[in-house]
Amino acid sequence: MNPEPYFRLHAFICTNRRPDGHKRGSCAARGAEPLRDYLKARTKELGIAGVRINAAGCLDRCELGPVMVIYPEGIWYNFHSYEDIDEILDSHLLKGGRVERLMLRPEDGPPPKG
């Protein structure tokens, strides 16, 4: 049997940076880092219990970036603004809902490699 979860929700934000001009681009080149910092700071300010915000290496969905994945649900988002982050914070991390307009499905690609 699996133990109780250590974190209720565990978000991983890709902050990988590739050189300028790389054909896949990268989340950092698309502006991930300040949005990740903002999400981490606001989660702390709001005192949202049981939520951990982590940076991660390349999540391999570079073309759709910046991206994050929230576990254990396995919900993927892309995001481009502080307003997007505020909506993920409020609707998902605080209230347990989904931000449908930002969600990525497997069919949004690219096909996972392995």
Add this chain to the structure above:
Amino acid sequence: MNPEPYFRLHAFICTNRRPDGHKRGSCAARGAEPLRDYLKARTKELGIAGVRINAAGCLDRCELGPVMVIYPEGIWYNFHSYEDIDEILDSHLLKGGRVERLMLRPEDGPPPKG
């Protein structure tokens, strides 16, 4: 409804490094990086479908490091050798089992902060 998972199993290995002498230590100072590289390379060599191996920032269980967490199950392991990694690869990532002797439970600490 949640979409199908993009990755069947998604492992995050802390590779955070703190300065020598920090009271909590860090996973990199405890030897995480070569073990993470080995896990990533062996997963690719074995062609394990649907598994992604990622580096992550501090997972906040530094005292127990090196640590990884595998989602969506939320199973935590600590590991200290290539043999430990081989066992996680074979028993968990390939066969879907658990490596009980390396598993961390919430009560192993430290208490999560938020």
